[in-house]
Amino acid sequence: MRYAFILQWLLLSYTFQAQAGTIAKDPFESPMWEYLAEETFGKEATVIVDERLKVFAPANAESNFQVPVSVDASHLGEVEEIVLMTDLNPFPIAARFFPMQAKPYFATRVKLNEGSAIHAIARTPDGIWHMNGRVVGAQGGGCTAGPQQMSQPDWADHLLEAKGRIWQRDNEQRVRLSLRHPMDTGLSGDVPVFIVEEINFRDGNGALLSRFEPKEPISENPVLTLDFPGRSTPYLRISGRDNNANEFDVVLGGE
Amino acid sequence: MKRIIGFWIAGLVLFFAHAGVAKDLSYNLKAQKVADGVYVFIGSTDHFNRENGGNIVNTGFLIGETGVVIIDSGPSLKYGNEMRSAIAAITPKPVRHVIITHHHPDHFLGNQAFDDSTIWAMDETIKAIEREGEGLLENMYHMVGDWMIDTILVKPDKRLNQSRMELAGRQIQFIPLQGHTAGDLVVFDQKSGVLFTGDLAFHNRTATTPHADIEQWIHSLDQLARLPYSLVVPGHGPLERDGRSFKQTKNYLIWLRDTLHNAAQNGLEMTEVMRLDIPARFQSLSLARTEFVRSVAYLWPAIAEQALLPLYD
Numbered sequence: 001m002r003y004a005f006i007l008q009w010l011l012l013s014y015t016f017q018a019q020a021g022t023i024a025k026d027p028f029e030s031p032m033w034e035y036l037a038e039e040t041f042g043k044e045a046t047v048i049v050d051e052r053l054k055v056f057a058p059a060n061a062e063s064n065f066q067v068p069v070s071v072d073a074s075h076l077g078e079v080e081e082i083v084l085m086t087d088l089n090p091f092p093i094a095a096r097f098f099p100m101q102a103k104p105y106f107a108t109r110v111k112l113n114e115g116s117a118i119h120a121i122a123r124t125p126d127g128i129w130h131m132n133g134r135v136v137g138a139q140g141g142g143c144t145a146g147p148q149q150m151s152q153p154d155w156a157d158h159l160l161e162a163k164g165r166i167w168q169r170d171n172e173q174r175v176r177l178s179l180r181h182p183m184d185t186g187l188s189g190d191v192p193v194f195i196v197e198e199i200n201f202r203d204g205n206g207a208l209l210s211r212f213e214p215k216e217p218i219s220e221n222p223v224l225t226l227d228f229p230g231r232s233t234p235y236l237r238i239s240g241r242d243n244n245a246n247e248f249d250v251v252l253g254g255e
Numbered sequence: 256m257k258r259i260i261g262f263w264i265a266g267l268v269l270f271f272a273h274a275g276v277a278k279d280l281s282y283n284l285k286a287q288k289v290a291d292g293v294y295v296f297i298g299s300t301d302h303f304n305r306e307n308g309g310n311i312v313n314t315g316f317l318i319g320e321t322g323v324v325i326i327d328s329g330p331s332l333k334y335g336n337e338m339r340s341a342i343a344a345i346t347p348k349p350v351r352h353v354i355i356t357h358h359h360p361d362h363f364l365g366n367q368a369f370d371d372s373t374i375w376a377m378d379e380t381i382k383a384i385e386r387e388g389e390g391l392l393e394n395m396y397h398m399v400g401d402w403m404i405d406t407i408l409v410k411p412d413k414r415l416n417q418s419r420m421e422l423a424g425r426q427i428q429f430i431p432l433q434g435h436t437a438g439d440l441v442v443f444d445q446k447s448g449v450l451f452t453g454d455l456a457f458h459n460r461t462a463t464t465p466h467a468d469i470e471q472w473i474h475s476l477d478q479l480a481r482l483p484y485s486l487v488v489p490g491h492g493p494l495e496r497d498g499r500s501f502k503q504t505k506n507y508l509i510w511l512r513d514t515l516h517n518a519a520q521n522g523l524e525m526t527e528v529m530r531l532d533i534p535a536r537f538q539s540l541s542l543a544r545t546e547f548v549r550s551v552a553y554l555w556p557a558i559a560e561q562a563l564l565p566l567y568d
Contacts, residue, residue: 056526062465062552068525107524109556163563167522174522178563223559225524238566250566 023047028133030117032087037121040083040093041129047121050130052076055120061112061138066219069134070107071097073122076130079104081123085133088116090187091216102201102210103172107225110217111185112138155182160196160248166236172229175201175252177238178221185216196222199240204233280402282310284337286345289486289494290447292318292425294345296329296338300460300492300541303330303361308402309395310334312361313488315451316342317444320424322351325372326442326451326488328365330395332406335368351423355411356453356490357436358383359466360391366409376411377431379438383466384410415440430482434472435462435490441479448485455479458492458500461537461546462507465553469512476505492541507537511550519562525555 021044026033052075061067073079084094119133158180167174186193201210234253241247286294295315309330317324355363355376388408396403430441435454442451489500518528529548
């Protein structure tokens with residue numbers, strides 16, 4: 001009982017040290033950061049800049065339609081949720097990731113409307129949000145200008161077709177999923193928003209292992225890479241749906 | 256307060272520095288004679304920026320009996336105009352023909368300076384310019400700014416579909432290849448043996464791959480190596496005489512291809528690939544990291560997808 005009290009006190013004082021209810025200034029100087037952080041995490045949230053959270057993205061986008069981003073929050077210990085934010089996109093939130101049994105790490109690709117800060121914000125069980133990011137320029141160019149990517153015209157024939165692979169590594173399994181989906185933001189032409197909204201990873205017994213929620217900025221034909229520590233069973237069931245209730249449900253590995 | 260004053264001073268300095276540059280922007284193009292009636296302009300091996308104004312490319316010209324034949328017109332109207340003056344200082348003969356090796360902006364956006372001559376390109380190049388030209392032009396304005404002033408898109412007006420032609424009295428062999436882009440034209444001046452490779456050959460400068468097909472490119476380099484050249488004018492980087500730019504470009508492309516395929520088979524993700532070590536032998540090439548990262552951006556999505564298996568219920 002006494003120990004519980006002390007623990008609580010320690011937790012509280014830690015929270016106060018981290019200045020409860022404050023949103024850290026953005027080291028990447030995104031003009032949208034404070035507004036977005038308050039909107040997304042609430043005025044009472046504690047958001048700190050944390051160098052232990054690793055965010056990787058190239059300094060220049062080259063193709064604005066396929067900008068790679070990876071987020072590694074494993075040095076924060078247990079992480080309950082990671083939000084990926086592409087500040088200057090019309091829909092800034094790019095994804096929400098609930099690692100659960102997966103390592104608090106993911107890699108995917110986003111669309112950028114213009115050069116922007118990309119933030120990852122990870123919530124630890126004490127309720128604190130840890131933030132870090134990168135600035136990605138989106139000046140195309142020259143020898144440089146990439147092939148213009150357009151929605152593939154035959155997308156409807158292949159909607160939610162899945163590809164994937166498991167790599168068994170020393171202490172973990174790396175899992176990659178690639179889905180066919182236009183991921184339309186609803187902002188171009190007369191095409192309404194049409195995006196994959198959830199991807200669930202389950203084990204052989206149907207228990208939920210991890211969950212990834214893509215939003216509008218995720219690239220056409222989304223690709224997602226996760227790591228599952230301590231797993232060696234080569235069997236995963238991956239399911240999900242888009243906002244038009246089209247579903248997919250596939251088995252990865254298990255032969 | 257100190258900071259604010261510092262900021263203003265920095266601003267003023269930048270303003271005057273910029274104004275100074277804007278007044279006398281010049282590529283200072285100097286024609287270098289490499290054979291009888293054959294001249295080249297050698298550009299920087301850097302990336303496009305506001306200091307070099309896009310002059311990162313090698314261009315050249317041939318003087319024939321009745322006129323001048325230009326190979327690639329450079330990145331801007333200003334470059335084309337300077338080229339024209341540099342040529343006029345060497346010969347009174349008129350520029351009769353311009354040959355465009357491929358559709359990248361540093362090679363053809365000077366066309367406007369030569370709109371009174373015949374501008375030749377392969378069909379693939381003309382189509383690519385029709386498709387992407389405006390976008391490429393806009394990007395050049397973003398990247399090099401004032402150097403581009405008044406530059407508009409002038410498409411090649413004549414399809415090149417002969418392997419040999421006499422232009423302005425000069426016997427020229429044309430070798431249609433591909434790999435750097437879907438249409439890479441190689442120009443061989445038969446009398447002098449000078450070979451203009453376009454961007455199939457990079458020399459001491461990392462190859463760029465935004466429209467590349469690496470297998471085709473390697474194949475094209477093998478074909479170039481068999482030609483009876485006396486001098487190689489690579490698309491980027493210094494002149495050479497022994498085909499080393501072919502070997503260098505080929506070795507890099509093989510390494511790039513194998514690195515990306517291995518990474519895909521080993522489950523790496525895109526930002527991990529961008530951070531892979533570059534072997535020492537390629538680190539001396541200019542822009543090694545920048546161009547590798549760009550190549551990953553262009554080539555990786557398809558290669559990574561090939562390493563995956565279809566999934567079913």
